Amino acid sequence: MRSDAHSNRLRILEAAMEVFATPGDTSLKRIAHRAGVGKGTLYRHFPTRESLVLQVYAEEVEGLEAAVRVLLDALSPLLALRAWLERLLKLGRCLPEFAAALHPPTGMSPGGCGDPRRPLLDALAALVSANESAGTITPGTTAEDVLLLLGPLWHVGGADEDGARAQRLFETLLRGLCPSGSARECLVTGA
Missing domain, CATH: 1.10.10 (Arc Repressor Mutant, subunit A)
Known part of the structure; x- marks a missing residue:
């Protein structure tokens, strides 16, 4: 350059x-x-607002990427997914521009090669795959699915407001992602 x-x-x-x-x-x-x-x-x-925002928050993105291996080495796949999603939820609630950038870019197929969210989707896909192998997530779930479901929780109240409500909805999201037995383990252990 x-x-x-x-x-x-x-x-x-x-x-x-x-x-x-x-x-x-x-x-x-x-x-x-x-x-x-x-x-x-x-x-x-x-080329897109999303690519600029994600570059501004590159340290957070890199931290989320690096956290996948650390979490999977230290925790069960389900608890690693929970911890990673909690971190992403907190970031999205505290940094509205970051959360907005994680919505699929206009006119682009979600998750495509030009998608600026690709590094985060790849990190999340590794967690989803580990859980699918362990039988702790509903088969066929994709990283895009999980990100789409998490997105609305970024907008529940302000960063400090409605924290209990956002947490309750997060628990509901986990129950929906996981078969009944594994969701119970995640909710009880992660609480």
Whole structure:
């Protein structure tokens, strides 16, 4: 990457971090203006809003990716899935821009190769696969299914508001994902 292109990319990311951290207008137009670049330059580096948001929160994405192996080494597949989903739920509830970026991009087939959520979907797929092998998740469940079901919980009240309700709904989600015996183990052990 040329040095001016690299500089533009860094300015866009810095501007996006600042814009996302302040309430109000978080449009790409505002981000481009704050970075001192045109919208075309912004779109060359980040073709979708989702790709920009996920890059801004790249450390969180990398942490979620790395957590899969650690969790699967330390816990049963079901408890690893629960712990990972709880972490993702907390992030989504605390960082609305991050949660919004995890919805399927407009006009793109969910989970496709250009999907900016691909690293998270791959991490979640490893957890789903481990649970399918262990018989602790309903057969045929996909990472996309789980992410789609988790998404509405990010919007239950504010980050601190309705925490008990979000947790109750999360438990309901787990019961729905898992055959009856394994869901009981996950709910009792993970509570």
